[in-house]
Amino acid sequence: MGYSRQIRRNRALSSVSTLLLCFLCCIFEKSNALSSPVFACDITGNPSLAGVRFCNTEAKVEARVIDLVGRLTLEEKIGFLGSKANGVSRLGIPPYNWWSEALHGVSYTGRGTNFSSQVPGATSFPQVILTAASFNVSLFQAIGKVVSTEARAMHNVGLAGLTFWSPNVNIFRDPRWGRGQETPGEDPTLSSKYAVAYVKGLQETDGGDPNHLKVAACCKHYTAYDVDNWKDVHRFTFNAVVNKQDMADTFQPPFKSCVVDGNVASVMCSYNQVNGKPTCADPDLLSGVIRGKWKLNGYIVSDCDSVDVMYTRQNYTKTPEEAVAKSLLAGLDLNCDHFTGQHAMEAVKAGLVNERAINKAISNNFATLMRLGFFDGDPKKQLYGSLGPKDVCTADNQELARDAARQGIVLLKNSAGSLPFSPAAIKTLAVIGPNANVTETMIGNYFGVPCKYTTPLQGLAETVTSTYQPGCSEVACVEPDLGSAAALAASADAVVLVMGTNQTIERENLDRVDMNLPGKQQELVTQVAKAAKGPVVLVIMSGGGFDITFAKNNKKITSIMWVGFPGEAGGLAIADVIFGRHNPSGNLPMTWYPQSYVEKVPMSNMNMRPDKSNGYPGRTYRFYAGETVYAFADGLTYTRFDHQLIKAPRVVSLRLNENHPCRSSECRSLDAIGPHCKNVVKGRSDFDVQLKVRNVGDREGIHTVFLFTTPPAIHGSPIKHLLGFEKVRLGKSEEAVIKFKIDLCKDLSVVDEIGKRKLALGHHLLHVGSLKHSLNIRI
Ligand SMILES: *[C@@H]1O[C@H](CO)[C@@H](O)[C@H](O)[C@H]1NC(C)=O
Numbered sequence: 001m002g003y004s005r006q007i008r009r010n011r012a013l014s015s016v017s018t019l020l021l022c023f024l025c026c027i028f029e030k031s032n033a034l035s036s037p038v039f040a041c042d043i044t045g046n047p048s049l050a051g052v053r054f055c056n057t058e059a060k061v062e063a064r065v066i067d068l069v070g071r072l073t074l075e076e077k078i079g080f081l082g083s084k085a086n087g088v089s090r091l092g093i094p095p096y097n098w099w100s101e102a103l104h105g106v107s108y109t110g111r112g113t114n115f116s117s118q119v120p121g122a123t124s125f126p127q128v129i130l131t132a133a134s135f136n137v138s139l140f141q142a143i144g145k146v147v148s149t150e151a152r153a154m155h156n157v158g159l160a161g162l163t164f165w166s167p168n169v170n171i172f173r174d175p176r177w178g179r180g181q182e183t184p185g186e187d188p189t190l191s192s193k194y195a196v197a198y199v200k201g202l203q204e205t206d207g208g209d210p211n212h213l214k215v216a217a218c219c220k221h222y223t224a225y226d227v228d229n230w231k232d233v234h235r236f237t238f239n240a241v242v243n244k245q246d247m248a249d250t251f252q253p254p255f256k257s258c259v260v261d262g263n264v265a266s267v268m269c270s271y272n273q274v275n276g277k278p279t280c281a282d283p284d285l286l287s288g289v290i291r292g293k294w295k296l297n298g299y300i301v302s303d304c305d306s307v308d309v310m311y312t313r314q315n316y317t318k319t320p321e322e323a324v325a326k327s328l329l330a331g332l333d334l335n336c337d338h339f340t341g342q343h344a345m346e347a348v349k350a351g352l353v354n355e356r357a358i359n360k361a362i363s364n365n366f367a368t369l370m371r372l373g374f375f376d377g378d379p380k381k382q383l384y385g386s387l388g389p390k391d392v393c394t395a396d397n398q399e400l401a402r403d404a405a406r407q408g409i410v411l412l413k414n415s416a417g418s419l420p421f422s423p424a425a426i427k428t429l430a431v432i433g434p435n436a437n438v439t440e441t442m443i444g445n446y447f448g449v450p451c452k453y454t455t456p457l458q459g460l461a462e463t464v465t466s467t468y469q470p471g472c473s474e475v476a477c478v479e480p481d482l483g484s485a486a487a488l489a490a491s492a493d494a495v496v497l498v499m500g501t502n503q504t505i506e507r508e509n510l511d512r513v514d515m516n517l518p519g520k521q522q523e524l525v526t527q528v529a530k531a532a533k534g535p536v537v538l539v540i541m542s543g544g545g546f547d548i549t550f551a552k553n554n555k556k557i558t559s560i561m562w563v564g565f566p567g568e569a570g571g572l573a574i575a576d577v578i579f580g581r582h583n584p585s586g587n588l589p590m591t592w593y594p595q596s597y598v599e600k601v602p603m604s605n606m607n608m609r610p611d612k613s614n615g616y617p618g619r620t621y622r623f624y625a626g627e628t629v630y631a632f633a634d635g636l637t638y639t640r641f642d643h644q645l646i647k648a649p650r651v652v653s654l655r656l657n658e659n660h661p662c663r664s665s666e667c668r669s670l671d672a673i674g675p676h677c678k679n680v681v682k683g684r685s686d687f688d689v690q691l692k693v694r695n696v697g698d699r700e701g702i703h704t705v706f707l708f709t710t711p712p713a714i715h716g717s718p719i720k721h722l723l724g725f726e727k728v729r730l731g732k733s734e735e736a737v738i739k740f741k742i743d744l745c746k747d748l749s750v751v752d753e754i755g756k757r758k759l760a761l762g763h764h765l766l767h768v769g770s771l772k773h774s775l776n777i778r779i
């Protein structure tokens with residue numbers, strides 16, 4: 001999203017002049033109170049609104065919406081189809097900008113949000129890919145809750161909207177994708193859990209009333225959108241060719257969970273086409289699936305400005321009016337930007353779409369605003385009315401940003417005796433690299449103004465005396481200063497190298513073409529390691545993974561850690577891990593592929609499964625069996641954990657109906673729906689898998705227990721897939737019992753070639769680390 005306003009910096013600088021302007025505006029507004037209301041349904045300021053049903057907070061949302069729509073002219077209605085809604089002054093409705101963003105903190109990427117001297121910054125959490133690496137569902141929700149509190153606080157002082165177009169739950173299918181950083185990674189189970197938890201954190205009110213939203217979230221970009229700009233393939237014109245099987249078991253699950261389990265208030269359709277149709281004009285994908293099957297309670301919004309794109313870039317329609325009509329008829333409710341608003345009247349006149357379709361769209365939009373309290377009068381008198389600037393960037397919120405970063409950081413290599421550093425032994429540290437003292441790089445994309453920054457150098461220097469050389473002036477690393485960097489390394493007890501990327505290497509609208517570290521970074525790392533006299537820690541700050549085989553195999557590089565884009569407090573979190581104040585527990589949410597992978601796999605091939613006929617290797621840990629640099633779920637800790645299985649069935653026998661065809665003929669799988677899915681074990685459809693986890697190392701630690709299953713090889717089933725994960729903190733020698741509840745047909749089924757879920761009969765292999773258990777499903 002967002003092709004025009006990528007970066008806005010130092011906006012607070014202009015706040016003095018803005019204030020002056022505002023003052024003038026206020027005087028102007030006073031004299032025009034009626035023509036430009038500050039908030040809707042201001043009954044005190046506009047007594048004619050008393051008794052008007054759409055302002056009546058006691059009435060049902062549906063009734064209020066019908067009343068409001070009934071009062072509008074067609075022209076006024078069309079004004080509510082675009083993200084910059086005009087408002088209707090005769091009804092006391094102010095303009096509203098639908099576009100706000102809160103991917104990992106309140107951001108100013110959307111035009112509905114600004115910072116000012118009143119709220120100069122908001123808490124900037126790690127970029128999502130790092131938060132996902134924590135595999136901590138409570139953390140996902142806790143971050144969402146803080147972000148929505150800060151968002152409401154900003155809304156109350158007129159600096160933010162109520163509708164936030166976050167999170168991004170597309171599958172990180174290809175390692176080159178520039179927006180992989182925004183997502184929870186490559187696994188549908190993790191992505192689904194992230195979506196549900198973050199959406200709940202944003203949306204749920206403290207009272208838990210489902211008719212009220214704290215702020216409205218939006219799951220995007222629906223669907224199969226994960227190519228931005230790679231070689232000659234561009235997101236505006238890309239036609240994703242997706243088979244039914246991949247659609248049902250990879251691309252759709254996070255969206256389905258987001259709507260069905262997360263009750264999200266919005267879904268955004270993407271730019272790309274899926275199988276020849278723009279997603280925003282596909283009635284099956286929108287009305288059929290999102291609203292029909294999943295029962296979205298909310299609005300469907302287009303990416304900015306994908307309705308325009310389907311006409312101007314894709315030539316999908318002959319006229320603008322046709323694009324507007326097709327998307328509305330497919331189930332689109334709101335267009336980011338103004339294209340629909342511009343052409344809807346002509347589309348109606350031409351008979352391409354009728355007023356009824358427009359009523360339906362704006363009703364969905366209004367219903368969302370009603371649930372947000374937009375039509376409930378003064379926001380300061382509502383449930384979150386007391387929130388204000390004092391609630392943004394609080395000490396607790398900033399501490400959560402630091403904790404989120406350290407919960408996510410992934411330790412990938414640690415030779416015996418390297419990390420954690422003891423400040424008693426390591427008295428001087430050489431901190432080297434183009435990302436060693438960066439600020440903005442740490443917050444990735446879709447950022448706002450953070451509360452404050454602590455760079456890696458600053459974080460480390462709080463604990464030990466640290467010297468610094470960038471080594472390369474920037475991440476592109478065209479001309480490294482090898483001599484100075486090596487000399488610095490030789491002079492210190494230990495070295496921390498902070499390498500990786502920034503938004504000029506991987507970002508929205510820019511995919512990578514290779515997996516090697518940018519420019520001459522590898523040479524810098526190698527020379528520094530060679531010169532170092534003590535341990536060398538390589539820190540990779542990036543969204544995507546890298547082929548760092550050279551570092552993995554270099555004995556002088558004693559430790560490697562990946563820190564994503566760690567957010568405003570990144571430097572503190574990195575220091576917490578390096579000095580052992582926090583025992584690392586993050587795990588990779590995506591596979592790190594070797595360079596050879598991207599040389600043979602076109603990014604535009606959407607197939608998840610390998611194809612023997614042409615050597616296509618497949619994608620993600622679920623289907624790719626080739627060599628990896630680091631694998632999904634890899635991650636080390638400073639202690640050790642031991643698993644022991646204490647309960648899991650060996651056999652599950654299914655009872656089939658008298659007339660079930662598999663009673664008379666041999667079957668390898670059954671439909672994952674039907675009476676045989678119930679009454680599996682003692683009248684229930686689920687069973688428990690229980691494990692004992694013990695901390696057998698010498699310090700407290702946190703551990704994620706991953707339960708994978710390998711189904712029988714049928715229907716192109718995955719090599720393995722994640723059934724569940726559970727995070728636990730254990731003191732030295734402490735143990736805990738972890739319970740997974742497995743729903744037989746829901747969790748152990750696979751998707752067949754035509755997109756239907758099937759339960760394979762035979763041996764399913766459950767894995768937890770090196771522990772394996774065979775479960776036989778039979779009839
Ligand atoms: C998960 O995150 C929550 C919220 O930050 C935190 O309180 C909890 O300790 C974390 N869980 C583990 C096992 O670290």
Ligand SMILES: *[C@@H]1O[C@H](CO)[C@@H](O)[C@H](O)[C@H]1NC(C)=O
Nearest residue numbers: 111112113114158159160161
């Ligand atoms: C943010 O600033 C822009 C221009 O600087 C302005 O058009 C917009 O109305 C402002 N939005 C809010 C929510 O203050």
Ligand SMILES: *[C@@H]1O[C@H](CO)[C@@H](O)[C@H](O)[C@H]1NC(C)=O
Nearest residue numbers: 236237311312313314315316
């Ligand atoms: C759309 O039409 C224009 C003008 O005829 C052409 O340049 C462009 O290549 C077409 N785009 C696609 C995706 O077919």
Ligand SMILES: *[C@@H]1O[C@H](CO)[C@@H](O)[C@H](O)[C@H]1NC(C)=O
Nearest residue numbers: 437438439453455457458468
């Ligand atoms: C590190 O970055 C901070 C923040 O930009 C800056 O104030 C400081 O001078 C930098 N330190 C060095 C040694 O360059």
Ligand SMILES: *[C@@H]1O[C@H](CO)[C@@H](O)[C@H](O)[C@H]1NC(C)=O
Nearest residue numbers: 440441474475476477502504
């Ligand atoms: C990102 O890297 C580029 C190229 O190395 C550099 O020009 C730019 O200043 C960097 N941006 C930030 C925000 O550090």
